[in-house]
Amino acid sequence: MREIRINKNDAGQRLDKYLSKRFKTMPKSLMYKYLRTKYIKLNGKKVQPDVFLNEGDVLTLYIRDEFFDIKKDYDFLKAGKELSIVYEDENIILIDKKVGVICHQDNRYDADALNLRVLRYLYEKHEYDPEADKSFTPALCNRIDRNTGGIVIAAKNAEALRVMNQKIRDNELQKYYLCIVKGCPKPKHAVLTAYHFKDESTNTVTISDKPQEGYKKIITEYTVIKPSSALSVCEVLLHTGRTHQIRAHMAYIGHPLLGDEKYGDRKLNLKYHMKRQALYSYKLRFAFTTPAGCLNNLNGQTFEVKEVPFLDKI
Numbered sequence: 155m156r157e158i159r160i161n162k163n164d165a166g167q168r169l170d171k172y173l174s175k176r177f178k179t180m181p182k183s184l185m186y187k188y189l190r191t192k193y194i195k196l197n198g199k200k201v202q203p204d205v206f207l208n209e210g211d212v213l214t215l216y217i218r219d220e221f222f223d224i225k226k227d228y229d230f231l232k233a234g235k236e237l238s239i240v241y242e243d244e245n246i247i248l249i250d251k252k253v254g255v256i257c258h259q260d261n262r263y264d265a266d267a268l269n270l271r272v273l274r275y276l277y278e279k280h281e282y283d284p285e286a287d288k289s290f291t292p293a294l295c296n297r298i299d300r301n302t303g304g305i306v307i308a309a310k311n312a313e314a315l316r317v318m319n320q321k322i323r324d325n326e327l328q329k330y331y332l333c334i335v336k337g338c339p340k341p342k343h344a345v346l347t348a349y350h351f352k353d354e355s356t357n358t359v360t361i362s363d364k365p366q367e368g369y370k371k372i373i374t375e376y377t378v379i380k381p382s383s384a385l386s387v388c389e390v391l392l393h394t395g396r397t398h399q400i401r402a403h404m405a406y407i408g409h410p411l412l413g414d415e416k417y418g419d420r421k422l423n424l425k426y427h428m429k430r431q432a433l434y435s436y437k438l439r440f441a442f443t444t445p446a447g448c449l450n451n452l453n454g455q456t457f458e459v460k461e462v463p464f465l466d467k468i
Contacts, residue, residue, distance in 0.1 A: 156222065160211040163290035163312040169196065170203035175289035177221045188217055228284060230277065233270035240305060240457050245314035245448050246295075247272065248438065250459045251306045253430055257297040269294050272308045281310065295319060299398075304331070304435025305459060317447050321440075328439040331390040331400055332462050334432035335409040336419055338386045342378040347371065348403060350396045358416060359398045361406040372396050374403045385412060385426075385468045401431055412467065432464040 164172055173185050173194070188194045189203055195214040196205065238250040251257065251268055259267040276282035276292055284291075295307040295318040309315035321327055349362045349369035362369055373393035380387035386409075390400050398417070404410060405417035412418070413428030423429070436459045440452040 156215050156217075158213040158215065160207045160209055160213070161286065162209050163287050165207050165209040165211075166312070167207055167289065168203070169201060169205050169207055172207055172289050177217075180217075180221050188215075193217055228273075228277070229265075230270040230273035233266045233274050235271065235274065237271055237275055238459075240459060243451070245310055246318065246452075247275075247308040247310065248457055249306045249308060251298055251303055253301060253303040253463065256300045257294055257306060268306060269308075276310065290315075296322060298435055301430040302433045302435065303459075303463070305329075305438045305457065307438075311448075313448050317449050320444075321442060321446065321449070324444070325393070326440070326442045326444070328441055329392050329395075329435055330437035330439070331392070332434050332436045332465070333388050333390060333400060333404070334385050334412040334464060334467060335388055335404055336385065336412065336422055337409050338381045338383060339376060339378055339388065339404075339407065339409045342381065343376070345373065345375045345393075346403060346407065347373050348406065350399065350402070352397050357397075359396070359402045361402050370394075370396060372399050372403065374399060376404070380468070382468065387465065387468065400433060413464070426467055428464070428467070432467065434459070434462045434464070436462050 158176075170185065173180070174182065177185070185194075186203060189201065192200045193216045195201060197212055198214065238252065240248040240250050242248070249268065249272070255268055257268045259265070259270060272292055272294070273282060277284075282292055290312045292308060292310050293315055295309055295315065298304050298306055307318060309318055349365050350372045351360045351362070351366070351369045353359070365371075371394065375391040375393060377389045378386050379389050392399060401411055401414050401417045405414070410418040412426060412432040413423050414431040415423065415429065418431070437456060439456040440449075440454065442450075442453040446453060
């Protein structure tokens, strides 16, 4: 017999969902049998699979030891240690993701990614225990392309992840980017509206002035902060967040980003020896318009990275 006390991260979910996450090798048919036959009890009583768990609940389990096997050779311990932290509290971390680092592992970068670095960091700080938090893993709330740097938000607990995802979905965060563009946009400040289509097969997007089938509306606001006839520095505020939105939209109006090999000017990129787009998500402002629970302390705060690496190009 073993007991499990439900913690904050595991609360608020159905019992059968929790058990499926906690005991990945247990067949679902066996799990439901254990519940029917009282081999799994909640607070000492028989329980239905669809009951929702509360913090402090105690599960009593009379199940085979094999389902409790512990694997401590965690993949995230193979990830790099380097993290440039802009801000951290008990709920979130704001990380300055460097250019070249991928947010989530894939087939090419399966041993090192920002999400794995976050897990290693929290594990080594004793703030994340995979054995205690079986149904929750700290996670990134937003992502940035590998060849773009800037602020990425990581949630340390389930409540922070839920709230932050809602804030991002409801556009209650203001994300500012710095970029270097070809020429000097006119006027020096504008709010651009257009329509965006993504070709999944080529991972490229097309911009149109007019609505078309399959196209989604985008709004891009830019301000020229360092004008020049050759190259200008612009601050961009995204009002929508579509794939390659800034890169494609600025190229569409005739001012592609320096270093952008997909939408940019190849000759210009060669001249300045730039192989990656000059784009950085350098500033983040929390502008909540609805209650934010455990993240209320962030409302109205602005965070900014200390250095944007490509600004020495001009």
